[in-house]
Amino acid sequence: MEKFIIQGGVPLKGKIRVQGAKNSALPLMAGCLLTKGSSRLKNIPRLTDITAMAEVLEKLGAEVKREDAVLEINTEKLSCHEAPYDLAKRLRASILILGPMLARFGYVRVPLPGGCNIGTRPVNLHLEGLKKLGAEIETKNGYIEAHAKKGLKGNNISLNLPSVGATENLLLAASLAKGITLINNASCSPEVIDLINFLKKMGAKIERIGDKLIKVEGVKELYPVIYSIIPDRIEAGTFIIAGIITRGEVTIEGIRADHLKTPLAKLREMGVNIEVSDNEVKIKKENVWKPIKIKTLPYPGFPTDIQPQITTLACLAQGVSVIVETIFKNRFTHISELRKMGADIERKKDVVLIKGASFLQGTSIVASDIRGGTALILAGLAAKGVTEVHNIYHIDRGHERIEERLSKLGANIFRMKE
Numbered sequence: 001m002e003k004f005i006i007q008g009g010v011p012l013k014g015k016i017r018v019q020g021a022k023n024s025a026l027p028l029m030a031g032c033l034l035t036k037g038s039s040r041l042k043n044i045p046r047l048t049d050i051t052a053m054a055e056v057l058e059k060l061g062a063e064v065k066r067e068d069a070v071l072e073i074n075t076e077k078l079s080c081h082e083a084p085y086d087l088a089k090r091l092r093a094s095i096l097i098l099g100p101m102l103a104r105f106g107y108v109r110v111p112l113p114g115g116c117n118i119g120t121r122p123v124n125l126h127l128e129g130l131k132k133l134g135a136e137i138e139t140k141n142g143y144i145e146a147h148a149k150k151g152l153k154g155n156n157i158s159l160n161l162p163s164v165g166a167t168e169n170l171l172l173a174a175s176l177a178k179g180i181t182l183i184n185n186a187s188c189s190p191e192v193i194d195l196i197n198f199l200k201k202m203g204a205k206i207e208r209i210g211d212k213l214i215k216v217e218g219v220k221e222l223y224p225v226i227y228s229i230i231p232d233r234i235e236a237g238t239f240i241i242a243g244i245i246t247r248g249e250v251t252i253e254g255i256r257a258d259h260l261k262t263p264l265a266k267l268r269e270m271g272v273n274i275e276v277s278d279n280e281v282k283i284k285k286e287n288v289w290k291p292i293k294i295k296t297l298p299y300p301g302f303p304t305d306i307q308p309q310i311t312t313l314a315c316l317a318q319g320v321s322v323i324v325e326t327i328f329k330n331r332f333t334h335i336s337e338l339r340k341m342g343a344d345i346e347r348k349k350d351v352v353l354i355k356g357a358s359f360l361q362g363t364s365i366v367a368s369d370i371r372g373g374t375a376l377i378l379a380g381l382a383a384k385g386v387t388e389v390h391n392i393y394h395i396d397r398g399h400e401r402i403e404e405r406l407s408k409l410g411a412n413i414f415r416m417k418e
């Protein structure tokens with residue numbers, strides 16, 4: 001086990017580049033299962049979640065090779081139709097092999113993903129949607145077992161909420177199903193759109209009709225591609241907040257500003273000095289910022305994945321902030337840790353009230369999930385004294401060598417063995 005030691009209070013200065021989006025990389029890796037041959041995915045970060053997904057694909061018979069930020073996935077010799085229990089349990093996104101394996105082979109067996117530290121995370125919408133496409137699905141002994149003996153057939157599917165993962169699984173399945181599938185109330189997140197662009201490059205026929213409806217006309221075959229994934233908007237948001245909270249001057253490079261409209265609008269409401277161009281955000285030094293009201297919502301609303309980080313920023317705002325989490329009801333593991341640092345935070349169900357204070361005090365705190373973990377790094381960077389963040393394997397699931405990259409901005413953050 002490893003921990004981060006952070007000596008806080010240093011204003012960050014300089015330029016930092018965001019990695020490719022983990023949440024795009026994972027569905028695209030699953031998407032390679034739809035073809036026979038070798039695809040190359042570019043801009044893939046080195047993360048433990050990506051390694052776990054690569055191992056899942058390897059167990060299915062794929063060959064996965066990495067050279068720098070390029071992942072080559074060869075699906076010529078897929079031989080197994082079952083995801084290994086230990087790996088799939090570790091990685092929720094392994095559920096995304098359901099759609100492509102069913103579409104291509106008509107059979108798949110995947111461990112039922114459990115809850116996690118941000119709450120229960122059901123997959124009913126994935127399963128109901130696949131059933132609409134003709135799959136027969138049984139869940140027993142902790143596994144999802146799915147058959148489509150006569151192949152998948154297009155249908156009209158309505159999601160009762162715009163789940164990112166369900167939209168992705170259904171897009172993957174429908175691309176090789178017979179006939180037309182309509183996915184109503186689909187997610188329109190940048191990662192879903194990246195998957196659509198990737199599938200279209202492979203030869204899929206997909207059309208977006210407005211923001212919420214996706215039409216897929218199934219094709220007989222898809223072909224391997226070379227594809228570069230979008231920048232990670234969540235990491236971008238985290239680094240922007242790192243610049244602000246340390247009262248630094250930081251340029252965040254390689255972003256897509258159009259994917260960050262709501263978080264940037266909210267940060268501007270807090271009165272911070274941000275300069276935005278298409279691919280870059282510049283943070284100018286700001287000593288004080290206003291409190292904020294935020295409600296997390298499906299894209300294009302405020303992302304739940306930046307909620308813990310902006311909560312940390314609100315801890316140092318001048319006044320009372322209100323944050324409502326509507327996506328994951330238990331995404332609050334960071335709160336008890338921020339309290340240990342002196343933050344004045346109260347939680348009533350999914351509403352969090354934060355009374356801004358003038359400083360946080362470094363202490364020993366524990367990460368429990370990726371985003372909650374990065375929120376604690378931000379707190380440590382801004383705090384007086386030394387902060388120890390434990391269980392940082394959660395943070396490594398989503399950010400590549402985060403301490404090395406923050407160190408280049410002047411942060412005093414070190415990785416140590418426990």
Ligand code: UD1
Binds near residue numbers: 022026121127165
């Ligand atoms: C993805 C992201 C995650 C992000 C989330 C919301 C990946 C790998 N992860 O997760 O970082 O926080 O989107 O933007 O891309 N739900 C159901 N039934 C289902 C599916 C979802 O009730 O079958 C509920 C969930 O419990 C949650 C909400 O829908 O309350 C949104 O979940 P969803 O959009 O599916 O998130 P993920 O795809 O799991």
